[in-house]
Amino acid sequence: MSKPTALVISAHSADFVWRAGGAIALHAAAGFEVTVVCLSYGERGESAKLWRQPGMTLERVKTERQKEAEAAAKVLGVHDLQFWDLGDYPITLNQQSLFRMVDVMRAIHPKFILTHSKEDLYNWDHPAVTDFAQHARITAQAHGHNPGQKVLGAPPVFLFEPHQPEQCNWKPDVLLDIGPVWAQKRAAIECMAGQEHLWEYYTRVAQQRGAQAARNSDKSITWGEGYASVFPHVVERLV
Amino acid sequence: MSKPTALVISAHSADFVWRAGGAIALHAAAGFEVTVVCLSYGERGESAKLWRQPGMTLERVKTERQKEAEAAAKVLGVHDLQFWDLGDYPITLNQQSLFRMVDVMRAIHPKFILTHSKEDLYNWDHPAVTDFAQHARITAQAHGHNPGQKVLGAPPVFLFEPHQPEQCNWKPDVLLDIGPVWAQKRAAIECMAGQEHLWEYYTRVAQQRGAQAARNSDKSITWGEGYASVFPHVVERLV
Amino acid sequence: MSKPTALVISAHSADFVWRAGGAIALHAAAGFEVTVVCLSYGERGESAKLWRQPGMTLERVKTERQKEAEAAAKVLGVHDLQFWDLGDYPITLNQQSLFRMVDVMRAIHPKFILTHSKEDLYNWDHPAVTDFAQHARITAQAHGHNPGQKVLGAPPVFLFEPHQPEQCNWKPDVLLDIGPVWAQKRAAIECMAGQEHLWEYYTRVAQQRGAQAARNSDKSITWGEGYASVFPHVVERLV
Amino acid sequence: MSKPTALVISAHSADFVWRAGGAIALHAAAGFEVTVVCLSYGERGESAKLWRQPGMTLERVKTERQKEAEAAAKVLGVHDLQFWDLGDYPITLNQQSLFRMVDVMRAIHPKFILTHSKEDLYNWDHPAVTDFAQHARITAQAHGHNPGQKVLGAPPVFLFEPHQPEQCNWKPDVLLDIGPVWAQKRAAIECMAGQEHLWEYYTRVAQQRGAQAARNSDKSITWGEGYASVFPHVVERLV
Amino acid sequence: MSKPTALVISAHSADFVWRAGGAIALHAAAGFEVTVVCLSYGERGESAKLWRQPGMTLERVKTERQKEAEAAAKVLGVHDLQFWDLGDYPITLNQQSLFRMVDVMRAIHPKFILTHSKEDLYNWDHPAVTDFAQHARITAQAHGHNPGQKVLGAPPVFLFEPHQPEQCNWKPDVLLDIGPVWAQKRAAIECMAGQEHLWEYYTRVAQQRGAQAARNSDKSITWGEGYASVFPHVVERLV
Amino acid sequence: MSKPTALVISAHSADFVWRAGGAIALHAAAGFEVTVVCLSYGERGESAKLWRQPGMTLERVKTERQKEAEAAAKVLGVHDLQFWDLGDYPITLNQQSLFRMVDVMRAIHPKFILTHSKEDLYNWDHPAVTDFAQHARITAQAHGHNPGQKVLGAPPVFLFEPHQPEQCNWKPDVLLDIGPVWAQKRAAIECMAGQEHLWEYYTRVAQQRGAQAARNSDKSITWGEGYASVFPHVVERLV
Numbered sequence A, B, C, D, E, F: 001m002s003k004p005t006a007l008v009i010s011a012h013s014a015d016f017v018w019r020a021g022g023a024i025a026l027h028a029a030a031g032f033e034v035t036v037v038c039l040s041y042g043e044r045g046e047s048a049k050l051w052r053q054p055g056m057t058l059e060r061v062k063t064e065r066q067k068e069a070e071a072a073a074k075v076l077g078v079h080d081l082q083f084w085d086l087g088d089y090p091i092t093l094n095q096q097s098l099f100r101m102v103d104v105m106r107a108i109h110p111k112f113i114l115t116h117s118k119e120d121l122y123n124w125d126h127p128a129v130t131d132f133a134q135h136a137r138i139t140a141q142a143h144g145h146n147p148g149q150k151v152l153g154a155p156p157v158f159l160f161e162p163h164q165p166e167q168c169n170w171k172p173d174v175l176l177d178i179g180p181v182w183a184q185k186r187a188a189i190e191c192m193a194g195q196e197h198l199w200e201y202y203t204r205v206a207q208q209r210g211a212q213a214a215r216n217s218d219k220s221i222t223w224g225e226g227y228a229s230v231f232p233h234v235v236e237r238l239v
Helices: A015-029 A058-076 A095-108 A125-140 A179-190 A193-215 B015-029 B058-076 B095-108 B125-140 B179-190 B193-215 C015-029 C058-076 C095-108 C125-140 C179-190 C193-215 D015-029 D058-076 D095-108 D125-140 D179-190 D193-215 E015-029 E058-076 E095-108 E125-140 E179-190 E193-215 F015-029 F058-076 F095-108 F125-140 F179-190 F193-215
Strands: A005-010 A033-038 A080-083 A113-115 A157-159 A174-177 A224-229 A233-235 B005-010 B033-038 B080-083 B112-115 B157-159 B174-177 B224-229 B233-235 C005-010 C033-038 C080-083 C112-115 C157-159 C174-177 C224-229 C233-235 D005-010 D033-038 D080-083 D113-115 D157-159 D174-177 D224-229 D233-235 E005-010 E033-038 E080-083 E113-115 E157-159 E174-177 E224-229 E233-235 F005-010 F033-038 F080-083 F113-115 F157-159 F174-177 F224-229 F233-235
Touching: A005 A015, A005 A095, A005 A125, A015 A033, A015 A058, A015 A113, A015 A174, A015 A179, A015 A193, A015 A224, A033 A058, A033 A095, A058 A080, A058 A179, A058 A193, A095 A125, A113 A125, A125 A157, A174 A193, A179 A193, A193 A224, A193 F193, B005 B015, B005 B095, B005 B125, B015 B033, B015 B058, B015 B112, B015 B174, B015 B179, B015 B193, B015 B224, B033 B058, B033 B095, B058 B080, B058 B179, B058 B193, B095 B125, B112 B125, B125 B157, B174 B193, B179 B193, B193 B224, B193 D193, C005 C015, C005 C095, C005 C125, C015 C033, C015 C058, C015 C112, C015 C174, C015 C179, C015 C193, C015 C224, C033 C058, C033 C095, C058 C080, C058 C179, C058 C193, C095 C125, C112 C125, C125 C157, C174 C193, C179 C193, C193 C224, C193 E193, D005 D015, D005 D095, D005 D125, D015 D033, D015 D058, D015 D113, D015 D174, D015 D179, D015 D193, D015 D224, D033 D058, D033 D095, D058 D080, D058 D179, D058 D193, D095 D125, D113 D125, D125 D157, D174 D193, D179 D193, D193 D224, E005 E015, E005 E095, E005 E125, E015 E033, E015 E058, E015 E113, E015 E174, E015 E179, E015 E193, E015 E224, E033 E058, E033 E095, E058 E080, E058 E179, E058 E193, E095 E125, E113 E125, E125 E157, E174 E193, E179 E193, E193 E224, F005 F015, F005 F095, F005 F125, F015 F033, F015 F058, F015 F113, F015 F174, F015 F179, F015 F193, F015 F224, F033 F058, F033 F095, F058 F080, F058 F179, F058 F193, F095 F125, F113 F125, F125 F157, F174 F193, F179 F193, F193 F224
Parallel strands: A005 A033, A005 A113, A033 A080, A113 A157, A174 B233, A233 B174, B005 B033, B005 B112, B033 B080, B112 B157, C005 C033, C005 C112, C033 C080, C112 C157, C174 D233, C233 D174, D005 D033, D005 D113, D033 D080, D113 D157, E005 E033, E005 E113, E033 E080, E113 E157, E174 F233, E233 F174, F005 F033, F005 F113, F033 F080, F113 F157
Antiparallel strands: A157 A224, A174 A224, B157 B224, B174 B224, C157 C224, C174 C224, D157 D224, D174 D224, E157 E224, E174 E224, F157 F224, F174 F224
């Protein structure tokens, strides 16, 4: 029988690490095949350290970023890592890339989708990607799009934590205990050589979300990731 | 080993039926001992039909309302039904009733708590009770309140659907499939002889929430109840 | 046949003038009997100019404020002006005053109710009065409150413009053309000798709301008052 | 003298039936000439049942959808029904279609405009159409667009109820009594053979909005439609 | 040493006058070099009076609007006034204009940026420009955009007051005392011959914001401008 | 000449340390006389560690908490530390304590006031204190309260960061660089022996707010405190 799947839609090639590394490793360990689509490398807007090296070129930045993301994905147990190279700052999202994402969704029928927050004052690409991901999901549900294919069901969508959550009006309604895979997430973070200034920042984020998860439950939790659900949770029991 | 428990805090004696009858029956069937506290009978403000009878008195209204609630509770499998008779329109909530609710919480250590919405344009008692329930939960967590007692943990709180949800800024983030117990909920609703005008209204609410639950999942669901979570969901897996 | 009625619930004795003078005069002219309840005189918190006079006492302030309000009410065509003298900064609202307000509502069965905004950063009494007014309205609808009396229907409630609307999260969804009665409103404003610094301020408010009303319609409007509706508008036609 | 007009801007060819059928029939009966523009047929995204038929093609879906919409429009008394065939999932809205809509607005000078909600988690086309409609309205007000034409005034815009109102942050501030035309709306709904699963859903919506309209007024109302106003109501009287 | 700079991004050629004339004059007087970019002339949508003249053409409207803006800019002390002539109703913003704006930002490194509100029910161009300005600011911070240029820092962005602030969900969190330059702002306003109907409106806006500024401080302030900050204020002292 | 003053209103005796220790030390160092009022000791609800000691009593808890707070206040340079012992979980706030707070405000005429967030899901006392502080500030502005005293001006109010900011809908609009006094704040935190589990949590909060302050400015900042302003900032310059 086929394994369950999940889809992570990442604007830039490092986002899936900082923002969803724990969820990826946790579900990979639980038998999910996780597909990560890096829509761009973040080569223009999120590679300051690389650009400070003399003689740097756009291609070399992309190569470095790809290597880092591949290393991180390996540590996290990503099943399929795709680089779409759509450019960044600004990212270029059009009908062709939309239908390509629909194809991915219909190919794997993910049990859940992770992507960016709806708003981000500090980043124009992130919310553009969120809108794109939602749009692809809706299109994948349309019976008249490539008729005959199995249409997408209604996988829940969870939105990652942005860099400055309150400023982005992002409010986590799901706190995920990532304690069992924290060592992997930290190792994946350390693959991001070009953004070393963020290592400790996102380590502290994990600690704060862990402490909050403990406070909101009766469990001993140390490391967490927060998500904002897009859709209501459909359940058979309340706890 | 003791059974899991749940606590429903109902402003008036019929609220638990319209708003949480499905959740009560479902969890009772799953082995939960459900305690329902009716803080008042709704004798002044929610008993119009009874008051239209000649010679009606406050005591007779209360007696009728209690009988109806007891019949409904029986159908739903309520473990413990309490009537606190605190008055309605307006309800009287003071430190004595607060500490009494703390005692209930510490006595049963509920796995979850159900109560009213935060806002209600059409009802002054409902949001007062919600504030009271949250206050009691926080007080029950205080180590210095009756030191030596086991303090309450962090049970999630879910808020019932009010009569006019959009006007109350209530937005369901949890949709509960109550199909397995719908017949019981309908039977309990029919115990509410004094508010027959609401039977079909809340039956339709269940159908709409059921249809929405189906639309938000890949499941076949017909009857639903919506809840708004107060606290983030602490989870070990996203689906 | 009895005339239609309206009820204005004013925290302090001048509020009905600045905030609802146009609506009062307009409906009075159209045959409504308008009852204005001044819950306090605003004697402590809104009478700075009077307090600067040597030898001023609380009683003298109240007397002056009452005179001003009576003069303004006369200009506006108020049918019944009541002073409840409940104190201000803070106002004292209890069950006795609540039931007294219920009695007023049931005595006149107003076609609509005007009162303060839900929030006011600059005034503690205003939102307390709004909550009180809503509470009284709900209680007046309860069949078990003084059984046998005719219960209140569902009169719409409109909230006046506070001094700094954006800071109070007040947003007008109704713009009333008060051109036909502007001269009366201005004359009533000029009765408020103790708050002369506000005359021009509220004149400009009327001009801005008038200009906005013109912009939101195809009408020529010069003077306006804004209101925020509490309840949805129930209509038989959209325009 | 010319009759008053109204304009309904519908993303897909069935939306005007579920969401505004009552308003259309009611105003048609009152002498309005109602123009309905179906920007697309909903052929890809809202025709699941048709696509389940063997050998279905896009053209056949469109033909069926047009027939259904024409039948419904006839029942409702629509004056002018237009199909713009702009595609769906996603709809294609560009400057050409924008200026075409401006032309419609300036041709009929509608007394009011109906269109979709601002947000819709379940539909990407709906909010795109809302933005388009607002944009066309603003452009139609510009004196420099086709100078010499009579510019549009300031017709109010009302937003239809989406499928899951709370999830779309849609809050009705207008409840329209559609009792006098309910039979027509139901008959129009039954013209939508391809979406039979929605007949009862939207019948229940009408019942719930009717019950809420009754609760928010002193009237006996059974069937309703809810709308969210975009602009403030400019009035000469509050009731 | 070079002077500090500021950047005002104005959708139409008069916006900077009504909405930011005080801030411009005040900072110019304090030694700032203020650059104002008028993205369009507002020739189609904001020149009704000119279009009422017989034989008017688009080019003549633009010429008149440019003259007015130049005169106003001179009065206010604008250092550099640019007209980009991108069209209006709707404005055309594309990657070329985005990168041109990035160039301006990197050329002057503004200490702060002023632009429009995030929402505007009455204007489609204004929020489009706000999004454009934010997008340019983010792109100007990207090290990979024209590598080797000095990237932009993090200048604060303040959003001007729209015509109907509450309807646009615009809430001022900064009130600027423009008393010292009010005479200049009024003179600049009077340069706008084509929109004389707005002179008194925006004069009253300045009076109301002045009165509010006085009320929110212990200062004597008569004339004000309100702004909504996009980013948190980073400070070394709270007052 | 007298020194400038500031007032910190703390629900429980440790709140001022975690939440405002940096602001206190910074302004004390800058010559402000900072008054801190601890309305209660947090003896029932925030002293879990002490209550785990055998034979603990309410009085001993208070004594310990007072000692800790005094030690922390000394490190921070607090000018006047007051313990009002009003009880906690729930705190008791009445007219007597309100007027006592008015007396403090009029005695010192603070340049700014710090207190809790408006909402706190995890704490009932915190928002009660915020409402109390606002109420006292408004009452202190009333000329009729103790006529003859100098009334309070309009000092800004800044709200501290709660434990779980997003859940409390708290959004910082001011980020204060507390680098110069971080060592003092950490030392003060370490005085809180009874809540050692929070030391690292609030150290990380300071690091995150510091990183965010750096990101929102062109400054090198390592340690920060966030505040939410209640009132608009009245300024003479934008930067």
